[in-house]
Each structure stands twice: as structure tokens, then as C-alpha cells.
Amino acid sequence: MDVLRDVAAGKLVPASFQRPYVWRGPDVEAFWTSITKEWPIGSILIWEPDASVDVSRVGRTRLGPIEPAGEPKGIILDGQNRLATFAWSLRMPGDPMPDLSLLSEAEREVWGSKQLFVFDTHERRARFAHEDEVMGEHLIVPAGIVHDSTKLWPFIRKREKQIDISDEAITWLDHFGKAVRSAQCTTTILDRASPADALDAFRHIARVGVPMSEQDFADAMAWALEDAPAAPSL
Numbered sequence: 001m002d003v004l005r006d007v008a009a010g011k012l013v014p015a016s017f018q019r020p021y022v023w024r025g026p027d028v029e030a031f032w033t034s035i036t037k038e039w040p041i042g043s044i045l046i047w048e049p050d051a052s053v054d055v056s057r058v059g060r061t062r063l064g065p066i067e068p069a070g071e072p073k074g075i076i077l078d079g080q081n082r083l084a085t086f087a088w089s090l091r092m093p094g095d096p097m098p099d100l101s102l103l104s105e106a107e108r109e110v111w112g113s114k115q116l117f118v119f120d121t122h123e124r125r126a127r128f129a130h131e132d133e134v135m136g137e138h139l140i141v142p143a144g145i146v147h148d149s150t151k152l153w154p155f156i157r158k159r160e161k162q163i164d165i166s167d168e169a170i171t172w173l174d175h176f177g178k179a180v181r182s183a184q185c186t187t188t189i190l191d192r193a194s195p196a197d198a199l200d201a202f203r204h205i206a207r208v209g210v211p212m213s214e215q216d217f218a219d220a221m222a223w224a225l226e227d228a229p230a231a232p233s234l
Contacts, residue, residue: 003044003187004180007087008148010066011073012046013059014080017199020104021064023081025128028110028117031085032126032143036176040184044079045205047190047198058195064088065098065111077190077202089117090144092155093131117143119176121169126176139165139173146173147180 006012023031034041049055059075061067064087076083088111100112114131122138134140139159145151152173159165190201 003046003083003185004086004147004183006073007063007066007083008090008144010063010068012076012083013061013063013068013072014076014084015047015198015202016058016060017202018060018076018080020106021081021084022104022106023085023110024106025110027081028085028089028128029126031082032089032117035183036126036179038179038182038184041082042079043186043188044083045077045188045190045201046074047077047193047201048074049195049198050192053195058198062098062102064107065091065095067098074189075198077198078205085117086144088144089142091116091131092142092145093134119143119146119173121165121172124172135159135162137163139163139169141173143176146177149177152177 003012031041033039049058055071055075059072063076063080064084066087088107091111093116097112097114100108103112115128116131116134117126118129118134118140119126120129120138120140122140126143129140134142139156141152141155145155156165156170190198193201
């Protein structure tokens, strides 16, 4: 996905008027479950302002732990938590952490203690792990690099000098790499819009719709049960 490559390259930052990162551990796990099961992960709205816009005023200075090397290419209007989660998932053991005082409360809770989200080939599951555990006696790979052979294979070759790695473990990882590469996400580019237009688009997205209640969700889930009643005619 181009948008994930842009995240890794430091080309995207959240809009300055967005709320901070708010996802907690279960949200991160649900996000990666969606990817590994090849479920859609929603839509992303990116604003690519023209050269007359001062990006330093309309965009934040980082996405997750990634700070742009130069002026970012796009400003995230919708999808910040998903893309920041992917950015955090790119962290490798020993990578520098941002100043904790600059992180949101949720970022400090989920990522501030040097936690990584990983694929554990020994336990055959995705989970959180401290970065020290990644260099332990089993092959544990940061989730954000499984789709990128330029990062995954150097990491595996390094680990092969330290531990035994089975063909089954590589096959298991390859499955998830393919799932990430084929992740289903709709990206809309708001090209050369003014800051006022970008803010208007954000306000519309933030306010449209009504969240599902617990009863709405329970009713929807009931249709998946064997004894669910017939769907009402419309």
C-alpha cells in the first residue's frame, strides 16, 4: 500500500487541529487482527497542500515515533490512529524513542515503555513484547517490517547467526507479509485544497454519522448466530 510506504518514509503527519493519538492496547490488537485476516481497515483522507501552505503550521511534527526528514508530503485528516499505530509498529529494538513528555497519554501507556507489537513465530501469534524480548531465543519480528523484504530479510539473517530458524517460521511470517501488502484500505487525496477547505472536510468527517450503541452492536452480531431470526424486509 502506498500510504504505508509513505508512513515508513516519514512523508505523512497528522493535521495540527486533530486530537492526539488515543488508541489503547486492544485497539492496536484489533487493527493488526484486521490486517492479518485481510479485512478492510477503513478509509484514509490525506490532504496534500500546495506550495503556498506553510506545512509546519498545519501539520504536527511527527507520526507516532517517526519525524519527517524534510517537509511532509501529506497531512492526515482521517486515519491518524491507524497510521500512527503502523508507524509505532515499525520500531526496531534499540530505535530511539521520542521524548516521553511529547507523547499523548495513550502513546505513553501503549508504547512508552519500549513495547513493540510483534509476530512471535514460537507462539504463532501477534502480541506486544518488550524490545529486549525481540532479541531472545526465538524469532520474534516487529509487525511493521513483515511486509518489507528490505528490512525483514536483513533482520532474519542477523537472527540466524544467533538462533535456529525453521522453514515453518519463515512460511508463517510470509503469510502475514502478504496480508500486510494486500491490506484493504481506501485512500482519498484532497489535492491542493486550502487550509479552510481541509478543516471543513475534517469537521464533516468528525461529525457525520451516529455511533452504534451497545444494543445496536448486539443486534447486528445476532445475525451471525445460527438461531438468528430472519432479517426484516425493507
